[in-house]
Each structure stands twice: as structure tokens, then as C-alpha cells.
Amino acid sequence: MLGWEFPPYFAGGVGTVCHALTQALSKRNVDVTYIMPSGPRNVHADFVNLLVADNMIADGRIKIAKIDSLLGAYEGCDDYRHQYERILRETNGKSGKLYGHNLLAEIERFAEKVKMIVKELGIEFDVIHAHDWTTFPAAVALKKATGKPLLVHVHITEFDKSGGDHADPRIYAIEQMGMQAADRVITVSNLMKNRCVNQYFIDERKVRVVYNAVEFNKLPALPERFEIKAQDKIVLFLGRITLQKGPDYFIEAARKVLDVDPNVKFVMAGSGDMLPRMIERSAAMGIGNKVIFPGFVGREEGDRLYRMADVFVMPSVSEPFGLVPLEAMYQGTPAIISRQSGVSEVLQHALKVDFWDVDDIANKILAALSYSTLHKQLRHEGSIEVQGFNWDSVATEVEQLYHEVGG
Amino acid sequence: MVNICFYFQVHQPERLRNYSVFEIGKANGYFDEKKNDEVMKKVAKKCYLPMNALLLKLIDRHKGKFKVAFSISGTALDQFEKFAPEVLESFKALARTGCVEFLAETYYHSLSFLYNKVEFDRQVEQHSAKIKELFDQTPTVFRNTELIFSNELAMHMQDKGYKAILAEGADHILGWKSPNFLYTSVTAPNIKLLLKNYKLSDDVAFRFSNKGWNEHPLTVDKYSKWINNVNGDGNVVNLFMDYETFGEHQWEDTGIFEFMDHLPDELLKHPDNAFMTPSEVADAFQPVGALDVHNFVSWADLERDVSAWLGNNMQQTAIGELYKLRDAVYATEDNKLIRDWELLTTSDHYYYMCTKWFADGDVHKYFNPYDTPYEGYIAFMNVLNDLTLRIKGGPEETRIQLTEEPSKILVSADQLGGKKRW
Numbered sequence: 001m002l003g004w005e006f007p008p009y010f011a012g013g014v015g016t017v018c019h020a021l022t023q024a025l026s027k028r029n030v031d032v033t034y035i036m037p038s039g040p041r042n043v044h045a046d047f048v049n050l051l052v053a054d055n056m057i058a059d060g061r062i063k064i065a066k067i068d069s070l071l072g073a074y075e076g077c078d079d080y081r082h083q084y085e086r087i088l089r090e091t092n093g094k095s096g097k098l099y100g101h102n103l104l105a106e107i108e109r110f111a112e113k114v115k116m117i118v119k120e121l122g123i124e125f126d127v128i129h130a131h132d133w134t135t136f137p138a139a140v141a142l143k144k145a146t147g148k149p150l151l152v153h154v155h156i157t158e159f160d161k162s163g164g165d166h167a168d169p170r171i172y173a174i175e176q177m178g179m180q181a182a183d184r185v186i187t188v189s190n191l192m193k194n195r196c197v198n199q200y201f202i203d204e205r206k207v208r209v210v211y212n213a214v215e216f217n218k219l220p221a222l223p224e225r226f227e228i229k230a231q232d233k234i235v236l237f238l239g240r241i242t243l244q245k246g247p248d249y250f251i252e253a254a255r256k257v258l259d260v261d262p263n264v265k266f267v268m269a270g271s272g273d274m275l276p277r278m279i280e281r282s283a284a285m286g287i288g289n290k291v292i293f294p295g296f297v298g299r300e301e302g303d304r305l306y307r308m309a310d311v312f313v314m315p316s317v318s319e320p321f322g323l324v325p326l327e328a329m330y331q332g333t334p335a336i337i338s339r340q341s342g343v344s345e346v347l348q349h350a351l352k353v354d355f356w357d358v359d360d361i362a363n364k365i366l367a368a369l370s371y372s373t374l375h376k377q378l379r380h381e382g383s384i385e386v387q388g389f390n391w392d393s394v395a396t397e398v399e400q401l402y403h404e405v406g407g
Numbered sequence: 408m409v410n411i412c413f414y415f416q417v418h419q420p421e422r423l424r425n426y427s428v429f430e431i432g433k434a435n436g437y438f439d440e441k442k443n444d445e446v447m448k449k450v451a452k453k454c455y456l457p458m459n460a461l462l463l464k465l466i467d468r469h470k471g472k473f474k475v476a477f478s479i480s481g482t483a484l485d486q487f488e489k490f491a492p493e494v495l496e497s498f499k500a501l502a503r504t505g506c507v508e509f510l511a512e513t514y515y516h517s518l519s520f521l522y523n524k525v526e527f528d529r530q531v532e533q534h535s536a537k538i539k540e541l542f543d544q545t546p547t548v549f550r551n552t553e554l555i556f557s558n559e560l561a562m563h564m565q566d567k568g569y570k571a572i573l574a575e576g577a578d579h580i581l582g583w584k585s586p587n588f589l590y591t592s593v594t595a596p597n598i599k600l601l602l603k604n605y606k607l608s609d610d611v612a613f614r615f616s617n618k619g620w621n622e623h624p625l626t627v628d629k630y631s632k633w634i635n636n637v638n639g640d641g642n643v644v645n646l647f648m649d650y651e652t653f654g655e656h657q658w659e660d661t662g663i664f665e666f667m668d669h670l671p672d673e674l675l676k677h678p679d680n681a682f683m684t685p686s687e688v689a690d691a692f693q694p695v696g697a698l699d700v701h702n703f704v705s706w707a708d709l710e711r712d713v714s715a716w717l718g719n720n721m722q723q724t725a726i727g728e729l730y731k732l733r734d735a736v737y738a739t740e741d742n743k744l745i746r747d748w749e750l751l752t753t754s755d756h757y758y759y760m761c762t763k764w765f766a767d768g769d770v771h772k773y774f775n776p777y778d779t780p781y782e783g784y785i786a787f788m789n790v791l792n793d794l795t796l797r798i799k800g801g802p803e804e805t806r807i808q809l810t811e812e813p814s815k816i817l818v819s820a821d822q823l824g825g826k827k828r829w
Contacts, residue, residue, distance in 0.1 A: 260429075360425075373811060374721060377720055
């Protein structure tokens with residue numbers, strides 16, 4: 001399996017998915033060797049043979065005669081990594097800055113390294129499973145070298161990240177090349193499947209939808225008393241504050257809700273390039289004292305926010321899957337989700353809205369806050385429903401696909 | 408001999424719009440006229456018109472030997488008048504043949520029997536008056552919404568002078584007994600019960616086009632044999648189904664119309680067979696036993712109970728709050744307001760809020776104009792909040808207060824200008 005990240009290193013969305021998926025596959029006795037480009041020395045997981053390409057090379061476990069010149073830039077690569085992390089922090093992953101020439105070079109280098117590592121270590125495998133475009137060149141090179149079947153797993157495409165209009169043609173080309181070369185394309189929703197078929201012109205017969213799941217490694221915490229709730233009800237947004245996540249629709253809906261019920265506070269957790277504008281916007285609308293911006297929150301804090309909130313809103317403009325509402329529901333908080341998200345294809349016990357329909361978002365927020373029977377029903381049914389989103393069933397489906405391609 | 412008793416249910420609800428919280432206090436129209444118009448015109452074209460034409464042809468062809476019964480809800484009749492008057496005319500033509508019986512039900516296809524008997528009686532009377540007006544018949548046989556039945560209903564309808572009631576031939580009320588005989592109720596010995604033969608009914612209504620069914624395709628020949636097999640072991644085969652089975656649930660290309668076209672020919676080849684209407688069955692036969700049905704039974708879902716409408720708290724809250732407003736609504740003597748309230752009693756609104764999808768999900772989803780049951784509940788409760796403000800005579804403050812217990816806003820009769828009639 002080829003990935004770009006693995007927790008705790010770059011614990012972003014896809015990394016989390018790879019972690020959970022490899023763990024669940026190992027429970028099904030599927031041996032997974034996971035190769036990623038770079039990471040800390042101590043990265044380790046007992047359920048997967050985890051190989052960090054840079055470390056392998058730096059430790060001398062891999063001889064690098066052939067591509068010395070390229071790897072001469074190893075220092076630069078490290079710089080790149082720092083830069084990557086810094087930009088990731090600052091922009092929360094907005095594509096423009098993040099994926100520059102450096103990254104394209106890095107991707108090609110990773111492809112070379114992967115081929116070498118597999119050869120030098122004599123790694124045996126039956127199937128290549130590659131996550132998102134950054135690993136596609138490596139995956140395709142490996143397929144060519146070994147003749148093994150290839151599955152590419154599409155978690156997001158350049159179209160989703162760029163809002164559709166400014167897709168980077170170089171990235172698009174790599175994505176398309178990977179999907180074309182693959183024996184199967186796994187997408188995380190029908191939304192993504194249609195994207196692959198309609199925007200990348202991939203034969204739909206080889207595209208399979210496998211929905212993501214959630215890692216529930218602990219029980220929801222006991223009810224907690226939140227001072228802020230003595231007077232006000234809480235509506236929560238949690239995610240990157242970028243165009244893709246629709247934060248502006250959340251603020252617009254907040255104003256409409258407050259027109260009807262002033263005893264509501266809106267928490268917009270996360271960071272991103274649209275954060276300053278959102279702060280300005282809420283102040284300009286005269287609801288500055290009603291909207292709270294706690295900035296980026298970690299998993300623990302996030303879980304607390306879910307529990308504190310009376311309703312969670314995900315107004316994403318485009319969301320390949322969308323794990324956050326499942327996490328909110330797991331903590332017993334009803335979710336309002338945009339129909340333009342992959343998860344809305346499968347989630348029954350959530351309120352659904354069109355992200356642009358601010359009136360309807362406000363309408364549903366008010367209903368969830370005011371109609372307690374509705375709130376209880378969503379809370380009860382929702383917490384049962386999310387249990388069904390478990391990685392064991394995802395691993396079963398993925399393993400089935402391995403067999404399908406002859407692995 | 409075997410008698411075949413066809414009863415077709417015709418119903419269309421007046422569906423609600425997605426009434427928004429921001430419309431509360433504005434008394435905008437609650438109902439989705441556009442959608443209701445569209446659905447009515449579509450079903451008229453696919454089902455009501457072609458099927459009525461076929462039935463008229465069959466009655467004509469068999470010179471009075473082919474008979475059927477209908478129960479048509481008041482909300483469907485009103486929408487025929489409004490959106491598809493030609494459908495109403497075709498039902499009138501069927502009525503004039505003398506071979507079609509119209510049954511009694513609640514005007515609004517409601518669950519009023521479970522919530523308010525006074526309202527129930529009003530709606531049944533309102534419906535009978537409409538049937539008399541349109542079809543020149545006074546119904547003598549009753550069928551409750553979705554065949555909901557119990558001992559209590561049997562008693563009630565006996566007191567009202569009805570001769571028979573239609574009910575589901577559910578296993579749990581029949582046990583080893585056959586649905587192909589007439590029964591009575593332990594609490595109402597004068598009432599006769601016609602029980603749906605759910606197997607033979609559902610063979611047509613649900614399984615007709617199901618390619619996974621081992622009897623598929625269902626031919627006239629095969630089906631007639633199954634019915635003839637009842638000969639000697641029953642008086643009547645009650646085939647009760649939604650009228651929309653023909654052309655809407657089972658599309659025209661499944662061959663359902665050809666099937667119905669030839670079925671009477673085949674069945675009437677047997678000299679002992681006859682078609683009868685429910686009141687004829689009630690007059691012709693005596694009950695072979697008395698049924699004791701303490702809990703409500705219906706024809707819905709696998710459970711055959713009322714859980715499709717009242718199975719969760721949202722459904723119970725919504726309907727409970729609606730009925731709490733009843734007396735205050737009538738006290739306003741505002742006919743438009745009363746009519747809106749009545750239309751909210753229609754059972755479909757609660758059916759849309761059903762969350763027990765997983766076993767019966769397909770059927771529920773097919774008929775549901777909302778994405779999720781929660782949306783149905785939100786629209787309904789927003790409407791109820793608006794309706795409450797209308798009872799009060801409009802919002803007193805500019806700010807509306809959204810509540811799940813709108814009845815509590817009606818503090819005293821003084822707010823209604825001293826009208827204390829309820």
C-alpha cells in the first residue's frame with residue numbers, strides 16, 4: 001500500500017483513513033506493507049510493515065547508487081518537508097501553495113524510491129493499493145515493474161480542492177494517468193465516482209464505491225456541564241475554514257437564526273484562509289458577540305466541542321465523503337449536512353440541506369434547537385446509525401476487491 | 408362456489424410544502440399545490456383513467472356480472488375536482504353502472520378514530536355526504552384508514568348502523584382460521600367482518616412484477632386456479648388493494664392491465680364463481696365465528712399494526728399536538744382555518760415521519776416526498792406553529808416563539824375574543 005502520510009505524521013484525513021484501513025485489513029489477515037515518502041524515525045505500527053522511504057535510505061538499508069543526483073537534494077527534501085508542514089499549518093491544506101514544483105519533483109523521486117525499496121528488500125505482494133494522486137506515479141511504476149494488479153483509492157480530486165475552476169492541469173494529468181492504469185478505482189462516494197467517470201473519463205465499470213468509516217476507539221465521554229450553555233444553545237462548525245467547507249453559509253445562517261432566537265451561540269472551530277474574512281463578516285453583520293472562533297482544535301478538544309454543541313453543521317460546498325458529522329453523531333450531537341457530500345448518500349439520520357440554501361440551513365438549525373422530540377430522535381437514531389460505519393466492513397469490501405483483481 | 412370481492416383503495420393526500428420557520432406568522436399556504444397537481448395528473452394518466460376505462464369495459468362485457476368496490480378518500484375526491492375532473496367523471500360513469508359500490512371512510516383518510524371519536528364521526532359523515540352527492544349512494548360498509556381495526560371500532564360502527572367493516576386478514580388475529588369466510592366481532596355481534604386475503608391480494612399488488620418471485624410471471628390461468636382452489640373451503644375471496652397498483656405500482660409494461668382484462672373471463676368460466684361487492688357479501692353470508700381484536704390491526708408493513716404512523720415520538724408528538732388544538736380551531740369558526748386543520752389529520756403526514764425504514768423501507772421511501780422523516784416533522788411542526796398563531800389571531804409580538812407544544816400558547820379563551828364554546 002502506498003500513501004503519503006500516516007499518523008501521527010501528517011495526521012490529516014487520508015492518513016487517518018490509511019491507518020484505520022490497514023489496521024482493519026490486518027485483522028482479516030491481510031499482510032500490508034505501507035510505504036510513505038517521509039516521516040519521523042520512530043513511526044511505528046504493529047499491524048503493518050511500515051516503511052518510510054527517506055529513513056530507509058538515510059539509514060543505509062537501501063543502496064541508492066542509481067539516483068544519487070536526485071537524492072543529493074535530500075537536504076532540500078527535508079526543507080521541503082518543513083515547508084510543507086508550515087504551509088499545512090497556515091493554510092490548512094489549501095492546494096495552491098501546497099502543491100508546487102517541489103512536490104511534483106518529490107512525487108517522481110518517491111516513485112523511484114519505491115521501486116528500489118521493493119526490489120532491494122525483496123518485498124513480496126499480490127496487489128498494489130495507492131491512495132490519492134501523490135502516490136500514483138509510484139504505483140504505476142511499480143505495476144509496470146512487477147505486473148501486479150493496481151487499485152487506486154480516490155479520496156479527493158483536484159476538482160474538489162480547487163472548487164472546480166482552477167484545477168492544476170499537471171495534477172489532473174497525474175490523477176487521470178493513475179486511474180487509467182488502475183485495474184480498479186475505489187472512490188469514497190458516488191459523488192467521487194461520478195467525478196472520476198465524468199471529469200476523468202474513467203470507465204465506470206472499474207470504479208467501485210467504498211464508503212469510509214469512523215474509528216471509535218473509546219466510548220463517548222460522560223455528560224459534562226458547560227458554563228456557556230447556561231443561557232445559550234450551541235451550534236458548531238468544525239473543519240478547515242476554506243471555500244470547500246462553506247463557512248460563509250454557516251455565518252449567513254447564523255444571522256438568520258439569531259433573528260428568531262437570540263439565545264444561540266455559534267462556534268466555528270478550525271483554521272484556514274477564510275478565517276479572517278469570517279471574523280470580519282460576523283462583526284459586520286452585528287453578530288460578532290455570537291460567533292466564537294477557537295481556531296484549530298485537536299481530536300480531544302473536538303470531541304468536547306461535539307458534546308457541548310446542540311447541533312453540528314457541515315455546509316460543505318463539495319465533500320468527497322465527510323467524516324466529521326459521523327464523529328459529531330457519535331458524541332450524541334444531531335448533524336445537519338450538505339447534500340453535496342458523499343456521506344449524505346448513506347446517512348439516514350441527519351438533516352440534509354443544499355449548502356447554498358441558507359434559509360433552509362437556518363430553518364433546520366432552529367428546528368433542531370426548538371423541537372426537542374426531533375432532537376432526541378436524531379440523537380438516538382444517529383448514535384445507533386454511526387456504529388454501522390466501522391472499518392471492519394470497509395476492510396471486507398476492500399479485500400473483496402483485492403480478490404476481484406486476482407490478488 | 409367462490410365469490411370474488413374486489414375492493415380498491417383510492418387515496419391522495421394533500422402534501423405539505425417544506426414550510427419554513429421564517430413563514431411562521433405569515434399564514435402562507437401550507438400545501439404544495441404544484442406537487443399535488445403533478446402527482447394527481449401523473450397518477451390519473453397512468454392509473455385512474457386507463458383502469459377506470461378498463462373496469463367500465465369489463466362491467467359492460469360481463470353484463471352486470473363483474474363488480475367492484477371502491478373507497479375513495481375525500482382528499483382524493485377534492486383533488487380530482489381541482490386537478491383532474493375527468494377522473495371524477497369516469498368514477499361517476501362507473502357508479503351509474505350499478506355494479507360499483509362505494510365504501511365509507513374518514514374524509515381526510517385520518518387516524519381520528521385513535522384520537523378523537525367526535526372528530527372521527529364528523530369526518531365519516533362528511534365523507535358519506537360527499538359520496539352521496541357525487542355518486543348517489545349512501546355507504547353501508549365501512550373501512551377505516553389503512554384497514555385499521557379493533558374491537559372498539561367494531562362496536563362504534565355497529566352503533567352507527569353500518570352492516571360490515573373491512574379489515575386485514577392478519578395471521579395474528581385469524582390464527583388457524585381462513586380469511587375466506589365472514590366473521591363478526593366479539594364486541595359487536597351484528598357487524599360483519601370481511602377480511603383481506605392478503606396472500607392472493609399481495610400476489611397482484613406487490614409481487615406481480617417481481618422477477619425474484621418463484622411464481623413469476625403471474626398468469627391469469629395460474630391465478631384463477633388459486634382462486635378456484637378456495638372452492639368448497641370458503642365463501643369469498645377478498646382481494647383488497649390500493650387502486651394505484653394498476654399502472655402506478657405495477658407499471659403498464661408489466662402486463663397488469665391485460666391481466667385484469669382477462670381475469671374476469673377466466674374466473675367466470677367456472678359456473679359457480681361470481682363477483683360480489685362487500686355489502687352483497689355481508690347480506691349473503693352469515694359469520695362463521697367472532698374475532699377478538701383488542702389491539703389495532705392494519706394492512707401496513709410486516710407488523711400489520713399502527714407503528715407506520717405512530718411508531719416514534721415525533722409522530723406521536725405531531726399528531727398529539729394537532730388534536731390538542733382541535734377545539735380551539737373549531738371555536739374560531741374560521742372555515743379556512745378549520746379546513747387546514749382537517750387536512751393535517753391526513754395519516755400520510757405521519758407516515759412520512761416514520762423511521763423504521765429498514766424492513767419496509769422501500770415502500771416508505773417510494774411514497775415519501777421528503778428526503779428524511781425529519782424533514783417531514785419539521786415542516787409539520789412549523790405549520791402547526793403558524794396555525795396556532797392564526798387561532799390566536801396573529802402574532803402579538805414581532806418575534807415568533809418556536810415551540811413543540813403550540814397548544815400551550817393558547818393560554819385562555821379570552822385570547823379568542825371570549826369564545827368559550829369548546
